[in-house]
Amino acid sequence: MLEIENLVTEFATRDGIARAVNDVSFELKPKEILGVVGESGSGKSVLGYSMIGLVDPPGRVVSGSVRFEGRELIGLPEEEMRALRGKRIAMIFQDPMMTLNPVLSIETQMVETVFAHESFDRAKARKICLENLELVGIASPERRLKQYPHEFSGGMRQRVAIAIALLHRPALIIADEPTTALDVTVQGQILYEMQRLVRETGAALVWITHDLSVVAGFADSVAVMYAGRIVENGRTEDVLHSPRHPYTRSLLDSVPANNIGQVRLRQIPGMTPSLARLPAGCSFRERCGHADAQCSSMPEMKTSVRCHHPLC
Amino acid sequence: MTVYVLRRLAQTLLVLFVTSGLVFGGLYLVGDPVEILVNPQADQEERARTAAALGLDKPVLEQYGLFLKGMFAGDLGKSFVFGRPALEVILERMPATLELAFLAMLMSVGLGIPLGLYAGLYPDRKTSKAIMAGSILGFSLPTFWVGLLLIMVFAVQLGWLPSTGRGPTENVFGFSISIFSVEGLRYAFLPSLNLALFKLSLIIRLTRAQVREQALLDYIRFARAKGLPRSRVIGVHLLKNILIPLVTVIGLELGSVIAFAIVTESIFAWPGMGKLVIDSIFQLDRPVVVAYLLVVVFMFIMINLVVDVLYSALDPRVRIAEAK
Numbered sequence: 001m002l003e004i005e006n007l008v009t010e011f012a013t014r015d016g017i018a019r020a021v022n023d024v025s026f027e028l029k030p031k032e033i034l035g036v037v038g039e040s041g042s043g044k045s046v047l048g049y050s051m052i053g054l055v056d057p058p059g060r061v062v063s064g065s066v067r068f069e070g071r072e073l074i075g076l077p078e079e080e081m082r083a084l085r086g087k088r089i090a091m092i093f094q095d096p097m098m099t100l101n102p103v104l105s106i107e108t109q110m111v112e113t114v115f116a117h118e119s120f121d122r123a124k125a126r127k128i129c130l131e132n133l134e135l136v137g138i139a140s141p142e143r144r145l146k147q148y149p150h151e152f153s154g155g156m157r158q159r160v161a162i163a164i165a166l167l168h169r170p171a172l173i174i175a176d177e178p179t180t181a182l183d184v185t186v187q188g189q190i191l192y193e194m195q196r197l198v199r200e201t202g203a204a205l206v207w208i209t210h211d212l213s214v215v216a217g218f219a220d221s222v223a224v225m226y227a228g229r230i231v232e233n234g235r236t237e238d239v240l241h242s243p244r245h246p247y248t249r250s251l252l253d254s255v256p257a258n259n260i261g262q263v264r265l266r267q268i269p270g271m272t273p274s275l276a277r278l279p280a281g282c283s284f285r286e287r288c289g290h291a292d293a294q295c296s297s298m299p300e301m302k303t304s305v306r307c308h309h310p311l312c
Numbered sequence: 313m314t315v316y317v318l319r320r321l322a323q324t325l326l327v328l329f330v331t332s333g334l335v336f337g338g339l340y341l342v343g344d345p346v347e348i349l350v351n352p353q354a355d356q357e358e359r360a361r362t363a364a365a366l367g368l369d370k371p372v373l374e375q376y377g378l379f380l381k382g383m384f385a386g387d388l389g390k391s392f393v394f395g396r397p398a399l400e401v402i403l404e405r406m407p408a409t410l411e412l413a414f415l416a417m418l419m420s421v422g423l424g425i426p427l428g429l430y431a432g433l434y435p436d437r438k439t440s441k442a443i444m445a446g447s448i449l450g451f452s453l454p455t456f457w458v459g460l461l462l463i464m465v466f467a468v469q470l471g472w473l474p475s476t477g478r479g480p481t482e483n484v485f486g487f488s489i490s491i492f493s494v495e496g497l498r499y500a501f502l503p504s505l506n507l508a509l510f511k512l513s514l515i516i517r518l519t520r521a522q523v524r525e526q527a528l529l530d531y532i533r534f535a536r537a538k539g540l541p542r543s544r545v546i547g548v549h550l551l552k553n554i555l556i557p558l559v560t561v562i563g564l565e566l567g568s569v570i571a572f573a574i575v576t577e578s579i580f581a582w583p584g585m586g587k588l589v590i591d592s593i594f595q596l597d598r599p600v601v602v603a604y605l606l607v608v609v610f611m612f613i614m615i616n617l618v619v620d621v622l623y624s625a626l627d628p629r630v631r632i633a634e635a636k
Binding site for chain 1: 533534535538542548549553626627628
């Protein structure tokens with residue numbers, strides 16, 4: 001249903017060209033859940049924007065292809081892309097405090113989304129909105145529909161955003177860290193709801209996160225991104241239980257839950273490299289304990305890992 | 313809401329009271345109007361008669377007390393110079409100033425918001441850079457000089473528009489208004505353009521800055537991700553958010569356009585309140601100056617009240633804060 005091949009998205013910055021998405025390829029089947037994991041600045045959000053045509057200048061998709069339901073999305077005229085957005089591909093964002101427009105009522109923001117793609121009458125559009133609010137677990141939707149975003153808690157706002165994303169029963173939902181800004185308990189609820197909703201509506205889901213433990217629970221497969229590239233991908237249990245890329249290994253080691261008691265947390269030495277000034281060869285080379293002379297050439301992506309010396 | 317408006321009106325009375333005291337005292341210190349009003353050859357007796365006729369022979373506090381008494385009855389005293397009620401003299405001139413202010417605000421808002429939006433949405437285009445450069449000029453060139461230039465180009469060299477004075481007026485609900493006729497608009501165009509230039513630049517720059525800031529926020533991206541047409545993302549989602557700070561500035565500027573149209577009115581010989589008050593200050597015509605300031609203060613407060621009410625219409629968060 002979704003095939004991404006050699007996608008490259010660049011940003012012109014003061015320091016030079018930054019490749020936020022660098023030669024990314026993956027496939028997604030209907031109803032599949034893919035977790036995209038990476039640190040801040042690894043290009044995972046830009047990957048999401050590239051898929052839905054929301055990369056703003058100074059950024060642009062330079063090359064590669066995004067095929068969705070048999071159509072090539074890269075280079076699609078803006079009007080056709082708009083017709084897809086919110087209809088077949090929906091996106092939800094990180095901070096629910098920021099994604100809903102503070103000065104428009106929930107009703108306005110939901111109904112306009114219906115009208116963007118369908119010419120129903122207002123009563124029918126409202127009915128669809130109410131059904132979707134109910135679907136995401138919002139009590140007394142009739143009253144809530146008339147309210148404004150500031151009258152909702154963070155978790156409730158994210159539910160509203162999810163309800164908006166589901167309005168047209170999209171085939172693909174891109175979720176850009178939608179639980180990061182929420183309390184852990186609320187996070188759990190939203191994760192649970194999301195899992196239920198994609199199952200019920202039959203949508204495929206790309207879940208972008210920096211939190212491996214989020215992915216562990218419910219993604220079918222995982223792609224680990226580092227400095228704009230996918231360095232490892234595969235089925236969730238394979239990647240999490242027997243990581244093959246040293247970066248994935250270090251990422252797993254730095255999750256606090258794995259170190260109970262007074263054990264010092266493992267950190268990845270150094271910092272994420274600037275995307276405009278990547279080291280030659282493997283981008284992780286300078287922070288990797290296994291690096292040798294061979295690593296100064298860029299490793300190919302082979303059998304789901306991009307490394308000269310895969311673990312295991 | 314009603315309680316809020318009533319409380320604001322009560323505050324208004326207090327502000328008017330304080331203003332009147334300050335202006336009254338200030339003008340008393342400046343000099344004795346009798347010196348200006350009477351014939352220099354007049355003898356002591358005639359001076360005393362004039363002072364008594366104007367009520368200037370009483371101690372200043374008593375004069376102020378009498379003035380306050382009159383104020384609450386709606387009487388702001390008689391002009392020393394015109395011998396007519398001060399308020400009447402001012403209200404007579406007010407329509408001329410108000411129509412100038414109205415046209416100027418219409419120009420600056422009607423042009424400023426679209427131009428600012430354009431410059432904010434397409435910051436790299438040449439047109440946008442030209443708009444911003446123009447706004448710097450509008451911002452920094454002195455009003456009187458621009459006014460003279462406008463007269464030189466459009467009235468003297470091209471001869472398209474009249475340079476001074478006000479066009480024919482017609483009676484609308486008891487006010488004499490000139491801008492409902494083409495001829496009247498021809499007269500009003502240059503002065504209001506002159507008056508608008510600074511506000512226009514201000515609104516362009518403010519709108520652009522707001523657009524640049526808000527367009528990066530997530531709610532815009534989310535609106536686009538919903539598949540909304542660009543016209544709706546900009547015309548509803550973006551515009552409604554940038555209007556909140558704009559309304560404050562527009563309100564303040566409307567007040568200042570009314571109160572400080574003096575320079576423009578002088579250059580274009582526009583018979584408005586600004587011209588009147590300058591003359592009155594020179595002639596120490598205290599009732600007119602005091603009445604003028606009270607009228608202006610009152611208008612400022614009213615405009616601010618309207619802005620606050622508009623605020624709550626624009627921003628639902630303000631509505632809630634009030635109810636609590």
